[in-house]
Amino acid sequence: MSIIVQEQTGLFHLQSSGMSYIFQIVEGYPVHVYWGNRLKHREPMSDLLIHTPKKAGLDRLPQEYPQYGSGDFRNPAYQAELEDGTRITELKYAGYRIIKGKPSLTGFPAVYVEDEAEADTLELELVDAYSGLQVVLSYSIFSDRNAIVRSARLVNEGDKKLRLRRALSASVDFQGTRDFEITYLTGAWAREGNITRKPLHQGETRFDSKRGMSGHQFNPFAALVTPQTTEYQGDAYGFSLVYSGGFEASAEVDSFGSTRFNIGVNSFDFAWLLTPGESFQTPETVMVYSGQGLGELSRTYHRLYRTRLCRGKYRDQERPILVNNWEATYFNFNADKLVSIAEEGAKLGIELFVLDDGWFGKRDSDNSSLGDWVEDRRKLPGGLADVAGRINRLGLKFGLWVEPEMISPDSELYRKHPDWCLHVPGRRRSEARWQLVLDYTRQEVRDYIYDSLSAIFSSVPVSYVKWDMNRCLTEIGSAELPPERQSETAHRYVLGVYELLERITTAFPDILFESCCSGGGRFDPGMLYYMPQTWTSDNTDAVERLKIQYGTSLVYPASAIGAHVSAVPNHQVGRMTPLEFRGDVAMSGNFGYELDLTKFTEEEKEIVKRQVAAYKEIRGLVQKGDLYRLKSPFEGNESAWMFVSENKEEALVYHFQVMAVPHPPQRYLRLAGLHPELEYEVQSGDSEDKPIxxxxxxxxxxxxLAYEQKDYESGWFRIRAVNPGKA
Incomplete structure (x- = not known):
């Protein structure tokens, strides 16, 4: 049993193989005691018990799910408004139960177990006797992973209405002065995944998304670390929200040096009406502890998300090497042009052709036809089935781009159903990229999209779908919701997306789905539950991708990171980089090409053949191995990382130099994750020399490392144990 309850003292001790999480019931309140390296459980553990100063009040208690209005003046985890307009509730402990395994969350993506022995779940019941509000805090602790998953279910057990103004997924109070720093991911379109790290001081550090999606600007992830924490050493406490909508995360340091971290659905412009008997479920937060730095924190997330968040046929399968026609043709193509690219791909060993935007309606630019999911017979006279069949006969699978959450004002669907978009009557409808957002709170809208896509997927041999979303939510209102529920629209939209994705991925289990949101605008754990990989960024420049992919790896595995070689000059920044450099960067994720293969020279074709053949040999290690970050592109001119097999008998190392360095010193690249007792055969690229x-x-x-005296140099090493099993 990984959950120990010491009833006489009200102590709850949750243990994994390397971690302990402890809280205690103090005067009816669940109070945080400890989170960190595994502690041996002893009876009665009285040295750990919280002893509160007399008349100190709630402001001094490190709580598990704090409230506001009864003496705690820090940010609360929830807030409820009663029918009389007052906002005072006071949750007190009412009981607990322990469940083997980990229950699913109805309507939400969630981490799961395949055997109930993998985890235990504690459900803690809290009740406000006055209003009848009940909150059930859920804690799932994995036996062999240093991860704990938290969520909350808020239930109106009273006889009057309640309105939730705030309902976060997790709150942790770290008591005492810790001198924490916070690490999180920032950016914008085309420059996602920037690592931001800064110290916390008295007051609040907050980041969020008000965009209706997780966003390019901030990812729903943060880690609290000490100033001494590096890739390889020091404490790191990670928080990753399994949610694809607007979120908030904050770290608040009080006047005594204690730090409160909160994360959950954004409470800005949020309210949720609970009539008697109704409940509200929060998305879950995956909390990971590492005592061995940020690298081990990342690897814990990678293993968990790769094997217990991603699902379906492709979870454990090696992903195909693809070519996407978008940067090759944009909207200007016909069936013969597509097939010509696929023909070259077949000769080079590529396995999948993806037809991107422009195949439907009258879509000759991005100002029309979204919602009209019918093939354009002007471009494709034989339809999708014909072009897919021709590509299949070349030996390639066929993939398709869709953007099902959007509607163009210039579309047959909009002319028929102008009320189907998110909108507020009497207000202008803000267009972005000449499109509006469909109202996914409405069942008939989701049914229409399901039927439209199902008709295509059932009649065309589609093996891969790129599911895009190219704008944020504005005028967030629904024609179907009553006035008192309009503030629920944004969250109901996300629930609607999840409902549709569950239906369509269940109906078409043989399709590999990849999520996209103008690149990484919705790269979050919620989407990974339905689609095991994400188009990481619309920026395909290899130099920029060093940072984007490095930063994204802080929480997401390489198996989730879509990475392609594109043409030069690069379409986003105009940079010229060698094909070998672009390939080495892209082969560190799910590999593919985003260009016109028919324009390659014979020399370039030979390079691509070697890249494709090499990736087929190494992709299992890239997609399933443990990632070790060796040199950060945020800190200098060089970058490096490596992938290591679970048994430490095989590894793959990539290193990059952006700009040439005159008269450089001899440089050595220290590796990580290997077994010190094993001897390894080391092969540099295609060299036949293999020193032990x-x-x-x-x-x-x-x-x-030996770099040539030129810009944009890269290389890789394959490392294999020559004495496996001898360690």
Whole structure:
């Protein structure tokens, strides 16, 4: 049992193989005690018990799900408004139960178990006797992973209406001065995944999304670390919200140096009406502890998300190498042009052709036809089935781009159903990219999209779908919701997306779905539950991708990161980089090409053949291996990372130099994750030279790097144990 309850003292001790999470009931309040390295459980553990100063009040208690209005003046985890307009509730402990395994969350994506022995779940019941508000806090602790998953269910057990003004997923109070720093991901379109790290001071540090999606600007993830924490050492506490809509995360340091971290659905412009008997479920937060730095924090998330968040046929399968026609043709194509690209792809060993935007309605630019999911017979006289069949006969699978959450004002669907978009009567409808957002709170809208896409997927041999979303939510209102529920629209939209994705991925389990939101605008755990990979960024420049992919790896596995080689000059920044450099960067994720293969020279075709053949050999290690970040592109001219097999008998190392360095010193790259007792055969790229080097030397002395005197240099090493099983 990984959950120990000490009833006489009200202590709850949740244990994994390497972590403990402890809280205690104090005067009816669940109070945080400890989160960190695993502690041996002893009876009665009285040295850990919280002893509150007399008359100190709630403001001094490190609580598990704090409220506002009864003496705690920090940010609360929830707030409820009663029917009389007052906003005072006071949750007190009412009981608990322990469940083997981890229950699913109805209507939500969630981490799961395949065997109930993998985890135990504690449900803690809290009640406000005056209003009848009941809150059930859920804690799922994994036995062999340093991860705990938290969520809350708020239930109106009273006889009057309640309105939730705030309902977060998790709150943790770290008591005492810790000198924390916070690390999180920032950015914008085409420059996602920037790592921001800064110290916390008295007051609040907050980031959020008010966009109706998780967003390019901030990812729903943060880690609290100490100033001494590095990739390889020090404490790191991670919080990752499994949600695809507007969110908030905040770290608040009080006057005593204690830090409260909150995360959940954004409470800005949010309210949720609970009539008697109704409940509200929060999305879950995956909390990970590492005592071995940010690298081990990341690997814990990677293993968990890759195997217990992603689902379906492709979870454990090696992903296909694809070519996407978007940057090759944009909207200007016909069936013969598409097939010509696929023909070249077949000769080069590529496995999947993806037809991007422009195949439906009258879509000759991005100002029309979204919602009209009918093939354009002007471009495709034989329809999708014909072009897909021709591509299949070349030996490639066929993939398709869709943007099902959007509607163009210039579309047959909009002319027939102008009320189907998110809108507020009498207000202008803000267009972005000449499109509006469909109202996914409405069942008939989701049914229409399901029927439209199902008709295509049932009649065309589609093996892959790129599901895009290219704008934020504005005029967030629904014609179907009553006035008192209009503030529920944004959250109901996300629930509607989840409902549709569950239906369509269940109906078409043989399709590999990839999510996209103008690149990484909705790269979050919620989408990974339905689609095991994400188009990481619309920016395909290899130099920019070093940062984007490095930063994204802070929480997301390489198996989720879509990475393609594109043409030069690069379409986003105009940079010229060698094909080998672009390939090495892209092969560190789900590999593909985003260009016109028919324009390659014979020399370039030979390079691509080698890249494709090499990736087929290494992709299992890239997509399933443990990632070790060796050199950060945010800190200098060089970048490096490596992938290591679970048994530590095989590894793959990539290193990059952006700009040439005059008269450089000899440089060594220290590796990580290997076994110091094993001897390894080290092969540099395609070289036939394979020296034998000990794991201890590779990690403590390192590999000598030899860069040519030119910009944009890269290389890779394949490392294999010559004495496996001897460690």
């Amino acid at each position: 080097i000990g794991g201890d030397r590779l990690m403590h002395l390192g590999l000598p």
